[in-house]
Amino acid sequence: MATSFSPSSRLSSTPSPQLLRPPTLSRRLLAPTRPPAALRHRHRHGRLVVAAEAKPTVLVAEKLGKAGLELLKDFADVDCSYNLSPEELRAKVARCDALIVRSGTKVGRDVFESAGGRLKVVGRAGVGIDNVDLGAATENGCLVVNAPTANTVAAAEHSIALLAAMARNVAQADASLKAGKWGRNMYVGVSLVGKTLAVMGFGKVGSEVARRAKGLGMHVIAHDPYAAADRARVVGVELVTFDEAITRADFISLHMPLTPSTSKILNDEAFSKMKKGVRIVNVARGGVIDEEALVRALDSGIVAQAALDVFTEEPPSADNKLVLHEKVTATPHLGASTIEAQEGVAIEIAEAVVGALKGELAATAVNAPMVPPEVLSELAPFVVLAEKLGRLAVQLVAGGSGVKLVKITYASARTPDDLDTRLLRAMITKGLIEPVSSEFVNLVNADLAAKKRGIRITEERILLDGSAEHPLESIQVHISNVGSTFPSAVSGTGEISVEGRVKDGVPHLTKVGSFQVDASLEGNLILCRQVDQPGIIGTVGSVLGEQNVNVNFMSVGRIAPRKHAVMAIGIDEEPCKEALKNIGGVPAIEEFAFVKL
Numbered sequence: 229m230a231t232s233f234s235p236s237s238r239l240s241s242t243p244s245p246q247l248l249r250p251p252t253l254s255r256r257l258l259a260p261t262r263p264p265a266a267l268r269h270r271h272r273h274g275r276l277v278v279a280a281e282a283k284p285t286v287l288v289a290e291k292l293g294k295a296g297l298e299l300l301k302d303f304a305d306v307d308c309s310y311n312l313s314p315e316e317l318r319a320k321v322a323r324c325d326a327l328i329v330r331s332g333t334k335v336g337r338d339v340f341e342s343a344g345g346r347l348k349v350v351g352r353a354g355v356g357i358d359n360v361d362l363g364a365a366t367e368n369g370c371l372v373v374n375a376p377t378a379n380t381v382a383a384a385e386h387s388i389a390l391l392a393a394m395a396r397n398v399a400q401a402d403a404s405l406k407a408g409k410w411g412r413n414m415y416v417g418v419s420l421v422g423k424t425l426a427v428m429g430f431g432k433v434g435s436e437v438a439r440r441a442k443g444l445g446m447h448v449i450a451h452d453p454y455a456a457a458d459r460a461r462v463v464g465v466e467l468v469t470f471d472e473a474i475t476r477a478d479f480i481s482l483h484m485p486l487t488p489s490t491s492k493i494l495n496d497e498a499f500s501k502m503k504k505g506v507r508i509v510n511v512a513r514g515g516v517i518d519e520e521a522l523v524r525a526l527d528s529g530i531v532a533q534a535a536l537d538v539f540t541e542e543p544p545s546a547d548n549k550l551v552l553h554e555k556v557t558a559t560p561h562l563g564a565s566t567i568e569a570q571e572g573v574a575i576e577i578a579e580a581v582v583g584a585l586k587g588e589l590a591a592t593a594v595n596a597p598m599v600p601p602e603v604l605s606e607l608a609p610f611v612v613l614a615e616k617l618g619r620l621a622v623q624l625v626a627g628g629s630g631v632k633l634v635k636i637t638y639a640s641a642r643t644p645d646d647l648d649t650r651l652l653r654a655m656i657t658k659g660l661i662e663p664v665s666s667e668f669v670n671l672v673n674a675d676l677a678a679k680k681r682g683i684r685i686t687e688e689r690i691l692l693d694g695s696a697e698h699p700l701e702s703i704q705v706h707i708s709n710v711g712s713t714f715p716s717a718v719s720g721t722g723e724i725s726v727e728g729r730v731k732d733g734v735p736h737l738t739k740v741g742s743f744q745v746d747a748s749l750e751g752n753l754i755l756c757r758q759v760d761q762p763g764i765i766g767t768v769g770s771v772l773g774e775q776n777v778n779v780n781f782m783s784v785g786r787i788a789p790r791k792h793a794v795m796a797i798g799i800d801e802e803p804c805k806e807a808l809k810n811i812g813g814v815p816a817i818e819e820f821a822f823v824k825l
């Protein structure tokens with residue numbers, strides 16, 4: 229927190245602005261979650277206890293491929309505990325930094341709340357995240373990552389397997405033969421070639437199914453309100469409305485996520501519009517079909533057959549009418565269950581979870597902005613700068629003045645379309661909140677945390693001329709309607725105002741209020757305002773030296789020789805109260821603030 233003194237003045241002289249020692253800032257890891265989570269465990273009273281040597285603990289609650297487990301074990305203590313009861317899961321997550329599940333574990337609000345703030349990442353080893361309460365995860369600052377690509381082909385292949393098996397009664401004929409019957413006349417199927425298949429959900433799996441179905445000679449149409457027409461055109465698929473898809477189709481294959489808007493999307497009304505004798509495949513989620521309505525449609529003959537890999541309740545009850553229905557071919561959620569897909573998913577999720585625990589930004593984040601890796605690496609030093617500027621600005625606010633209005637100004641030659649600032653805003657928010665609260669803020673919950681505290685954050689851009697090679701020229705953070713412990717940080721417009729830039733990959737403070745400075749943002753910072761006169765740097769340096777506090781740079785910005793100047797001193801250690809008091813006591817120093825970065 230900022231400490232300030234306003235002693236009397238004495239004269240000294242320094243050049244302006246300049247860096248008297250080179251910056252030593254090392255490049256820090258990005259930190260959407262506090263890195264690494266296991267090093268900082270939040271305990272019951274919101275206090276952070278640092279266990280520097282501890283490895284993070286990852287609870288793997290469902291079976292995960294070996295290669296993924298090996299990756300996890302290189303970085304963390306791994307607890308593989310399968311088939312946990314809800315009570316056991318709640319008890320365990322309080323001792324874990326990350327949890328990995330497949331679709332069989334419900335990670336509800338109760339789980340996040342039982343974690344007491346320690347759980348920082350939930351890894352869903354697969355695509356569908358309908359078993360994870362994303363709202364509760366976000367409120368608890370927990371990042372959710374998934375493994376969106378590794379099981380696509382497996383799911384598409386299983387869809388095609390079910391399509392063909394259903395059309396030729398493979399499962400029913402097999403059961404009959406094993407029961408000692410030779411029912412050649414009972415199991416006459418239908419052909420696929422020339423039939424119309426409606427793919428509902430033209431995403432990763434849907435488009436792979438479409439490709440394969442075309443290879444089987446089917447005419448493929450698709451419905452997906454969010455799919456791009458040119459992507460469909462490339463595959464040779466016609467994008468149509470929902471009604472057109474279900475009315476034209478001989479076969480319907482479902483490939484959308486389960487969300488409130490897709491829940492029971494195939495219901496009595498939809499079945500009533502379908503061609504009599506339509507056949508349905510569902511390798512998406514049981515909940516996208518109204519299962520009672522499907523039973524009725526099968527019984528009435530509207531739906532000739534269904535092939536289902538997924539069910540509203542998994543595992544389904546022993547008397548589930550669909551599983552037992554003679555016109556239904558059923559598999560126990562096997563879409564992703566190939567050796568290849570499971571190894572791929574395990575590696576994909578282990579990499580995402582380890583990355584998140586290390587504080588890297590996740591490319592497969594589900595409840596945080598997804599930032600492509602190339603953008604991440606380009607923005608990395610600005611992300612560090614953003615957090616430091618937030619930390620600095622808030623520590624210059626006088627006690628008792630609540631922060632309510634913050635404006636961020638980005639100066640860049642890039643147009644808004646070419647510069648995604650969500651990440652930077654989140655890190656500034658983290659910097660603004662964490663030094664003054666016990667709250668844990670990261671990319672996931674930053675906007676929510678600001679909202680909860682009544683902080684309104686606005687962003688504005690200054691569009692610069694010139695090369696857009698670098699993403700940003702500078703970032704300014706302005707806090708309005710507050711007093712300051714360091715009045716020189718208040719600009720002409722009455723706001724606490726700090727500006728920073730990235731120089732040679734290192735974040736620098738370049739302006740405090742109206743004073744230009746040049747200080748690398750690292751460790752701790754002392755800001756002094758003094759009357760510009762000889763000897764001040766030496767005097768302050770001696771006070772710090774006497775206390776064995778190492779100065780890593782000094783920079784002075786002044787308005788004119790022998791007038792007022794602001795000195796920024798970077799120090800490695802935190803000075804004791806005595807040293808701070810002595811600096812404040814140097815007669816030429818008029819204002820003084822100590823800030824932990």
Ligand SMILES: NC(=O)c1ccc[n+]([C@@H]2O[C@H](COP(=O)([O-])OP(=O)(O)OC[C@H]3O[C@@H](n4cnc5c(N)ncnc54)[C@H](O)[C@@H]3O)[C@@H](O)[C@H]2O)c1
Pocket residue numbers: 355356357376379380383428429430431432433434451452453454455483484485486489490511512513537538561562563564565
């Ligand atoms: N059975 C299994 O083992 C298995 C395996 C993998 C995936 N899945 C499930 O398959 C589904 C698709 O997975 P994916 O990897 O292709 O996901 P994806 O996100 O790549 O594709 C989903 C597509 O659905 C579309 N969509 C959203 N709302 C829609 C709506 N109302 N109508 C039509 N389309 C809509 C989206 O625009 C998107 O293109 C998910 O539900 C996933 O959980 C199941």
Ligand SMILES: O=C(O)[C@H](O)COP(=O)(O)O
Pocket residue numbers: 330331332353354355356357379561563564565
């Ligand atoms: O959404 C998915 O990825 C699939 O349903 C696979 O889920 P599973 O990993 O639990 O089999």
